[in-house]
Amino acid sequence: MKRTAFSFARLVGALLNALTALSPRLGSRAAFYLFGLPRRKKRKLVEQAFLATGDLHYETINGQQIAVYHWGFRGPLVVLAHGWESHAGRWRKIAPALVEAGYQVLAVDAPAHGRSDGRHFTMIKYADVLRTLLQRFGPADSIIAHSVGGASAIWAMGTLSPALRPRRAVILAAFAELQTIMDDGQRMTGASDRLMAAMDDYLQSLTGLRIRDYSMVRMAQKLGEVDAFLIHDRQDRVTAFRETELLHQAWPGARLWATDGFGHGLTAPDVTEAVLDFVKTEVVH
Numbered sequence: 001m002k003r004t005a006f007s008f009a010r011l012v013g014a015l016l017n018a019l020t021a022l023s024p025r026l027g028s029r030a031a032f033y034l035f036g037l038p039r040r041k042k043r044k045l046v047e048q049a050f051l052a053t054g055d056l057h058y059e060t061i062n063g064q065q066i067a068v069y070h071w072g073f074r075g076p077l078v079v080l081a082h083g084w085e086s087h088a089g090r091w092r093k094i095a096p097a098l099v100e101a102g103y104q105v106l107a108v109d110a111p112a113h114g115r116s117d118g119r120h121f122t123m124i125k126y127a128d129v130l131r132t133l134l135q136r137f138g139p140a141d142s143i144i145a146h147s148v149g150g151a152s153a154i155w156a157m158g159t160l161s162p163a164l165r166p167r168r169a170v171i172l173a174a175f176a177e178l179q180t181i182m183d184d185g186q187r188m189t190g191a192s193d194r195l196m197a198a199m200d201d202y203l204q205s206l207t208g209l210r211i212r213d214y215s216m217v218r219m220a221q222k223l224g225e226v227d228a229f230l231i232h233d234r235q236d237r238v239t240a241f242r243e244t245e246l247l248h249q250a251w252p253g254a255r256l257w258a259t260d261g262f263g264h265g266l267t268a269p270d271v272t273e274a275v276l277d278f279v280k281t282e283v284v285h
Helices: 002-022 024-034 045-052 096-101 122-135 148-158 179-190 192-207 215-219 241-250 269-282
Strands: 055-063 064-069 077-081 104-108 142-146 168-174 226-231 257-261
Touching: 002 024, 002 179, 002 192, 024 192, 055 148, 064 096, 064 179, 077 122, 077 148, 096 104, 096 269, 104 122, 122 142, 142 148, 142 269, 148 168, 148 215, 168 269, 179 192, 215 241, 226 241, 226 269, 241 257, 257 269
Parallel strands: 077 104, 077 142, 142 168, 168 226, 226 257
Antiparallel strands: 055 064, 064 104
């Protein structure tokens, strides 16, 4: 299965390389679109049952309807942000425990995920969603975010005024640089340097920033007032452990827990317990 996926990625890369040779403009736009197409993960029965207990409503953000689930409605606010090809149902073990402890919980479906609008996803769009939610519902006490949700949360917090940043952040298995993701994608697809350069130019035309500018490490350096707990598995096969090491080095006062054998998902009971203990512990600066 993995070999088949790799072969398909190589085929797509070869086609995009050929298109870029003819027209860098068309090649970069096609690549940007194709690389941001997540599959909508089917919700398990237990996840459906959990989500049915929340108050589902939609927030209009950048013209898209974003699904937001709310539990608790009183107490300090905790925002939950899932990762790539996941959805808010991921938090079925954490959200109820937080509500029981007196917190209110807001869990979002990222753009093009779960019940939210859209087919195309980028970390930048997700960061916009999280920043908007923190502005509309904050100030939040904590944010808990996984994988690309973690990277998006860091970017969102770094672009918020300090008064609206959460007091705590739990970042699970996030990457530290968008460049790392692009480099991984290039290796997987065999994308040419010309195609990657064209994508970089296209991103700048859309956002005013280049790939290298989307650095969560630089953002983390600004977040000293946010008490951070970084968790990453040493054997993570999706996002290298080194990424969180870089975040840890950059984030003033951040704590790092390097797990062994819990994988990229980090859904083990020990992780859930550690996350809950951290959120429920008073922040001391």
